[in-house]
Amino acid sequence: MALSFPVTPAAHPRSDSERAQILVNPGFGTNFTDHMLVATWTDGQGWNDGKVVEYGPITLMPSAAVLHYAQEIFEGLKAYRHEDGSVWSFRPEANAQRLNRSATRLALPQLPEEDFIGSLRALVEVDQAWVPGFGEGEKSLYLRPFMYASEAFLGVRPAKTVTYSVIASPAGAYFSGGLKPVTLWLSTRYARAGAGGTGAAKCGGNYASSLAGQLEGMEHGCDQVVFLDSSTQTYIEELGGMNLFFVMKDGRILTPQLTGSILEGVTRASILELSKELGLDPREESIEIEQWKDGVRSGEIVEIFACGTAAVVTPVGELRWDGGSAPSTAGENGGEVTNSIRERLLDIQYGRAEDAHGWMTRLV
Structure with a gap:
């Protein structure tokens, strides 16, 4: 039986004027709506409450398993206001499926897809006033479903009590300074994930492991960090939180193939489909870091971009590493293919173009 989500209205919601002031410039991940959704899983009873x-x-006990053994996962997706006032999300079933793949890897319970989408609808319906208006740039309501081991015990085993929750945060453009190429640092000292590890799961540990490399990159004046495979330090994997694409002179568009240590992004999968409509030849391949360095110098690589739910599509500029750098192919605002893919995605998400793929799901 599908979960139900009865509402207890917030005793102290933000006033209309407070909310309006926040929505003028919401930032990213710093303000949150008036409500949150919660459900509990227990061994033997399943999902309830x-x-x-x-x-x-x-409220957690100090012995809660998540605090000691990091048994937790999360997702990220957005709710978009369309011109008629309705609110939609982009491929939420794909996020539901990825949440369950992550749950399997972290020994957490599966959440039925209908309950995942139902949870989004329930929260957005009560907090729909927090979804920015149509035509207000790239504003949206960012949705963060997450699941964690809430059982109070010390011992290395899967938790028998688990909590699922959804919170929401009004969001502006991910990069506050506007769309511009990001400078990347090539990390050879740190790896984000390894073979047989949790790299393909969306769990906090993968992001925590990326932070030391991120700090190293910032020390060298870079915006983000690029990670290579942990075993040979030869093949490109991904950034700390985004997938990579390379546009080739001959019309191919390449992205590192999934190896078990790369997170399969929903935006990544969508770009592989959309690029065919632009006459490109999408391919998932093993890409050596030397191909990047040599390709931008020779002109074989004409554009590079990163993608993810939060940033959508972001042009990549210069690549730096200890002792060298590879020049940018992006110009001031990214290349033609990068911007075409970006606009195609945004037009579908905000209802400005036909959703020929059936990717949009109405929430309210």
């Missing part, structure tokens, strides 16, 4: 309650602190 779904509800929407006031956004606020989570």
Whole structure:
């Protein structure tokens, strides 16, 4: 039986004027809506006690398993306001499927797809006033479903009590300074994930492991960091939180093939489909870092971009490493293919173009 999510209205919601002031310049991930959704899984009973309650602190025992053994996963997707006032999400079933793949890897329970999408609908319906208006640039309501081991115990085993929650945050453009090429640092000291590890799961540990490399890159004046495969330091994998694409002179568009240590992005999968409509030849291949260095110098690589839910599509500029650099192919605002793919995605998401793929799901 599908979960239900009865609503207990927030006792202290933001006023209309407070909310309007936040939505003028929401930033990213710094302001949150009035409510959150919570459900519980217990061994033997399954999922139960779904509800929407006031956004606020989570109570955990100091011995909660998540605090000691990092048994947790999360997702990220957006809700978009269309011109008629309705609110939609982009491929939420893909996020539901990835959440369950992550759950399997982290020994957490599966959440039925209908309950995942139902949870988004329940929260967005009660907090729909927080979804920015149509035509207000790239604003949206960012949705963060997450699951964690809430059982209080010390011991290395899968938790028998698990909590699922959804919170929401109004979001502006991911890069506050506007769309411009990002400078990347090539990390050879750190790896994001290894063979047989959790790289293909969306769990906090993968992001925590990327932070030391990110700090190293910032010390060298870079915006993001590129990670290579951990075993040979030869093949490109991904950034700390985005997938990579390379546009070739001959019309191919390449992205590193999934190896088990790369997160399969929903935006990545969508670009592989959309690029065919632009007359490109999408391919998933093993890409050596030397191909990047040599390709931009020779002109074989004409554009590079990164992609993800938060940033959508972002042009990549210069690549730096200890002792050298590879020049940018992006110009000031990215290349023609990069911008075409970006606009195609945004037009579908905001309802400005036909959704020929059936990717959009109405929430409200």
